[in-house]
Amino acid sequence: MANYYDEDDLYDEEGEESLGPEEQQQMDDTIAEVKKILRGTSVTASQVRDAVWDAYFDVDMAVKTLRDILKKEEAKKRAASSKVSPEELAYAFRNCKSRRRSGHIVGVSQHSQRIRATITPFAIDSCGISAFDGIPWRLPAYLKSEMIKCSTSQPKMGLLGGSSKLAALAKARAAKRQQEQQQTNLPPPEPMEDVRSSTPLDSPQRSPSPSPFQALQTQTPTPSRLSRLLADHGSARNILSNQSPSRPTSPTKDKPSLLSRNSNISANSSSPSSIISASHLSTPKPQIDLSSPSTMFFEDVPSGFAESLNSNLSDTQLSADEVWKLIANHPLFYLPVTTKQAEEISKNFNKPSPDDVVKEAQQTKGGTAKTGKNIDKDMRSLSIQEQVPTVVTVKQPKVDVAEQYAATKRKPHINFVVVGHVDAGKSTLMGRLMYDMGAIDERTINKYKRDSDKMGKGSFAFAWVMDQSEEERERGVTMDIATSYFESPKVSFTILDAPGHKDFVPNMIAGASEADFAVLVVDSSPNAFEAGFLHSGQTKEHALLVRSLGVQRIIVAVNKLDNMAWAEYRFTEIKDQLQVFLNSIGFTGSQTSFIPCSGLYGDNIVNKSAEEELLSWYKGPTLLEELENLRLVQRDIKAPLRMSITDVFRGTNSSLVNIAARINSGNVQTGETTIVVPSMESTLVKTIMISNNLRDWAVAGDNVELILANIDMMHLRAGDVMCSLSAPIKRARIFTARVIIFQLRIPLIKGSNAIVYRGRTTEAFKITKLISVLDKSTGKILKSKPRHLASGQSAIIELEVIGKGCFPLETFKENKDLGRVVLRQDGNTVAAGVVEDVISVVTDL
Numbered sequence: 001m002a003n004y005y006d007e008d009d010l011y012d013e014e015g016e017e018s019l020g021p022e023e024q025q026q027m028d029d030t031i032a033e034v035k036k037i038l039r040g041t042s043v044t045a046s047q048v049r050d051a052v053w054d055a056y057f058d059v060d061m062a063v064k065t066l067r068d069i070l071k072k073e074e075a076k077k078r079a080a081s082s083k084v085s086p087e088e089l090a091y092a093f094r095n096c097k098s099r100r101r102s103g104h105i106v107g108v109s110q111h112s113q114r115i116r117a118t119i120t121p122f123a124i125d126s127c128g129i130s131a132f133d134g135i136p137w138r139l140p141a142y143l144k145s146e147m148i149k150c151s152t153s154q155p156k157m158g159l160l161g162g163s164s165k166l167a168a169l170a171k172a173r174a175a176k177r178q179q180e181q182q183q184t185n186l187p188p189p190e191p192m193e194d195v196r197s198s199t200p201l202d203s204p205q206r207s208p209s210p211s212p213f214q215a216l217q218t219q220t221p222t223p224s225r226l227s228r229l230l231a232d233h234g235s236a237r238n239i240l241s242n243q244s245p246s247r248p249t250s251p252t253k254d255k256p257s258l259l260s261r262n263s264n265i266s267a268n269s270s271s272p273s274s275i276i277s278a279s280h281l282s283t284p285k286p287q288i289d290l291s292s293p294s295t296m297f298f299e300d301v302p303s304g305f306a307e308s309l310n311s312n313l314s315d316t317q318l319s320a321d322e323v324w325k326l327i328a329n330h331p332l333f334y335l336p337v338t339t340k341q342a343e344e345i346s347k348n349f350n351k352p353s354p355d356d357v358v359k360e361a362q363q364t365k366g367g368t369a370k371t372g373k374n375i376d377k378d379m380r381s382l383s384i385q386e387q388v389p390t391v392v393t394v395k396q397p398k399v400d401v402a403e404q405y406a407a408t409k410r411k412p413h414i415n416f417v418v419v420g421h422v423d424a425g426k427s428t429l430m431g432r433l434m435y436d437m438g439a440i441d442e443r444t445i446n447k448y449k450r451d452s453d454k455m456g457k458g459s460f461a462f463a464w465v466m467d468q469s470e471e472e473r474e475r476g477v478t479m480d481i482a483t484s485y486f487e488s489p490k491v492s493f494t495i496l497d498a499p500g501h502k503d504f505v506p507n508m509i510a511g512a513s514e515a516d517f518a519v520l521v522v523d524s525s526p527n528a529f530e531a532g533f534l535h536s537g538q539t540k541e542h543a544l545l546v547r548s549l550g551v552q553r554i555i556v557a558v559n560k561l562d563n564m565a566w567a568e569y570r571f572t573e574i575k576d577q578l579q580v581f582l583n584s585i586g587f588t589g590s591q592t593s594f595i596p597c598s599g600l601y602g603d604n605i606v607n608k609s610a611e612e613e614l615l616s617w618y619k620g621p622t623l624l625e626e627l628e629n630l631r632l633v634q635r636d637i638k639a640p641l642r643m644s645i646t647d648v649f650r651g652t653n654s655s656l657v658n659i660a661a662r663i664n665s666g667n668v669q670t671g672e673t674t675i676v677v678p679s680m681e682s683t684l685v686k687t688i689m690i691s692n693n694l695r696d697w698a699v700a701g702d703n704v705e706l707i708l709a710n711i712d713m714m715h716l717r718a719g720d721v722m723c724s725l726s727a728p729i730k731r732a733r734i735f736t737a738r739v740i741i742f743q744l745r746i747p748l749i750k751g752s753n754a755i756v757y758r759g760r761t762t763e764a765f766k767i768t769k770l771i772s773v774l775d776k777s778t779g780k781i782l783k784s785k786p787r788h789l790a791s792g793q794s795a796i797i798e799l800e801v802i803g804k805g806c807f808p809l810e811t812f813k814e815n816k817d818l819g820r821v822v823l824r825q826d827g828n829t830v831a832a833g834v835v836e837d838v839i840s841v842v843t844d845l
């Protein structure tokens with residue numbers, strides 16, 4: 001069987017498949033076409049027949065298959081003709097890879113006065129497999145003439161996908177290259193002895209042809225340019241040094257040069273450089289001592305690029321710019337692609353690029369090029385159809401939620417907020433509570449201990465249960481409300497852990513407005529209680545705020561009593577001071593309780609303390625027992641739905657929106673359509689979850705997570721109120737409020753601005769009227785139209801929204817949650833109170 005393609009061969013092969021006459025005809029036609037395309041190649045008839053059959057008469061596919069086969073065969077042949085062993089190649093390849101960045105020079109130096117084929121593995125790195133296939137391991141003489149110059153050190157791959165302009169450019173360059181190649185008389189390859197001779201290869205004598213570098217002026221390269229050169233072309237020594245250390249003229253024992261390093265290589269062995277130039281030698285198969293570090297030849301052998309520069313840079317100092325220009329513009333390097341391969345590549349540019357096709361079509365459509373007018377007309381004729389989202393429906397019969405609620409035996413649910421001065425130990429206390437209740441497992445706590453220890457904050461391990469953000473953990477300060485859920489055998493609880501720092505009071509307000517009860521944590525350590533209670537500490541402000549926001553019951557955790565050796569006097573001292581203050585803001589004796597405890601050590605949190613000192617004077621309940629004893633707040637679950645949104649986020653389904661919310665009044669069920677205020681957008685409640693459990697309905701007092709359909713996320717914000725479709729909440733612009741004035745630096749006057757907070761809703765208001773000053777205990781009017789309001793006074797004021805906004809609001813009588821407001825100025829709380837009347841509302845949709 002013939003090895004190479006021969007016209008006759010194509011038909012010599014026995015057809016193994018029996019084909020019908022039609023198929024046979026198709027087969028013959030396809031073979032003829034393939035044969036025509038591959039004329040002159042070494043493909044055999046059987047290969048053609050198989051390829052055509054495998055490609056099921058697809059000419060292009062068959063040709064592609066055959067070309068691939070040809071490429072592989074050619075590569076095999078070349079590899080077989082190589083005198084370098086596979087081990088050596090593997091070794092060289094490893095070293096090439098480690099020494100060189102991808103995209104490095106592949107090719108032959110024209111100015112080195114010898115053809116020096118760089119080792120092929122570079123080609124894998126820089127040119128990809130096709131270039132690799134076409135390159136011999138050693139450079140046979142016949143291939144010298146087939147080398148194609150490449151103008152830059154890094155092959156520019158852009159041409160591969162280029163346009164016809166690029167094709168033209170490539171053609172012009174090819175012509176230029178050919179011309180240059182003709183002018184250049186490449187000398188025959190030099191024998192091995194020259195490589196090892198003591199005369200450096202790059203010595204001026206070796207470069208008889210006048211170098212373009214010699215004309216250049218003496219300048220020192222800038223470091224940035226130099227580093228760029230280095231990055232792209234390897235060793236600085238190889239590039240710019242006059243005396244390359246890799247090619248010393250007189251090798252010494254102490255400092256082995258390339259020659260001395262290679263001197264341990266026998267005459268029969270080949271230095272790595274011999275691999276590089278092996279193609280020009282008729283020396284025996286090179287042997288490399290792979291175990292010897294001296295074979296790290298790439299340390300010393302300059303690249304073809306470096307070598308060429310070296311030969312021409314002797315006694316010449318170039319500016320970095322000049323060197324760079326030379327590198328970029330001078331055709332120093334060859335891309336090792338054979339002429340045949342180049343022909344193949346050039347075919348890619350013989351037809352217009354896809355860009356050109358489109359451009360031409362655009363220009364010739366209707367016989368005229370598109371003018372601005374035409375485009376304008378076309379644009380107008382385009383109709384933009386708004387994408388209507390698919391409307392989601394939930395087929396579920398409506399239920400009487402109040403009835404179902406009455407019939408279910410659900411555990412009572414309590415929301416409580418944890419407040420207090422910064423560092424009082426709030427998060428640690430809650431972390432301990434969760435841990436002792438089994439809501440946090442041992443492994444997690446141990447991990448927190450390890451991680452917080454590493455950060456030098458080992459004492460914060462329990463606080464990390466609540467403080468989940470990286471910033472909070474790093475700073476050891478709670479910044480936003482952290483919500484956690486746990487259950488005791490009797491009650492289920494939602495904890496709202498508020499930040500203690502005064503910078504985060506707005507977040508504390510948001511948490512407090514979702515709570516029925518409060519746990520006020522005070523630090524009993526020496527001076528710590530005083531720091532939080534007196535002056536500008538947060539103990540008083542927090543207590544006042546929770547009271548103003550409707551919290552009816554407060555538990556005071558006298559914390560860190562371990563620091564006071566469980567001294568009773570300290571507990572009593574703190575209790576007495578606080579009780580007076582709490583009474584003054586509306587928490588009577590029955591609405592307050594005090595628990596001596598240590599959050600860090602877990603005394604009196606879930607389990608009774610075992611401290612004898614404490615047991616000797618305290619027999620009262622633990623914090624958990626006190627929480628379980630709280631009398632539930634009765635809520636109107638039949639009232640119109642009011643649900644304060646606390647968070648809005650996208651779930652897994654991008655067409656749905658998830659919200660976290662607290663139901664202030666009424667109830668909600670799946671499949672119900674509700675309305676969001678102030679956007680007034682309706683939405684369908686697709687899913688309801690309470691504490692990660694799916695529910696069909698939820699009632700006032702529940703903290704829920706809902707999945708909403710048929711609404712865009714942009715119509716929902718934290719602080720908005722979701723309402724019954726038939727009875728949405730008012731969107732107030734002007735309202736009156738009965739407020740208590742906080743500690744002020746300057747009195748409040750008519751015309752002052754304030755930010756009004758209601759849960760997570762905030763809006764800028766102006767105090768438009770000071771209506772009256774009231775008696776704090778009786779509520780009687782003491783003075784009408786006061787000129788100003790001072791600290792501690794109770795008053796009725798009128799506020800109006802600044803700008804065009806509005807505020808979802810109800811009077812306190814209508815809804816205790818949504819009728820409470822807090823006023824702040826310049827980061828300080830100035831007043832808090834309840835909404836008396838909504839004077840003006842926005843009515844349009």
Ligand SMILES: Nc1nc2c(ncn2[C@@H]2O[C@H](COP(=O)(O)OP(=O)(O)OP(=O)(O)O)[C@@H](O)[C@H]2O)c(=O)[nH]1
Nearest residue numbers: 422423424425426427428459477478500598599600
């Ligand atoms: N000795 C002692 N140290 C405690 C106790 N509780 C908390 N601490 C320490 O007090 C420091 C502050 O604790 P946190 O729980 O972060 O205080 P916090 O009130 O939550 O702080 P903020 O939320 O940032 O205001 C930490 O170093 C705790 O280890 C306690 O019962 N005894």
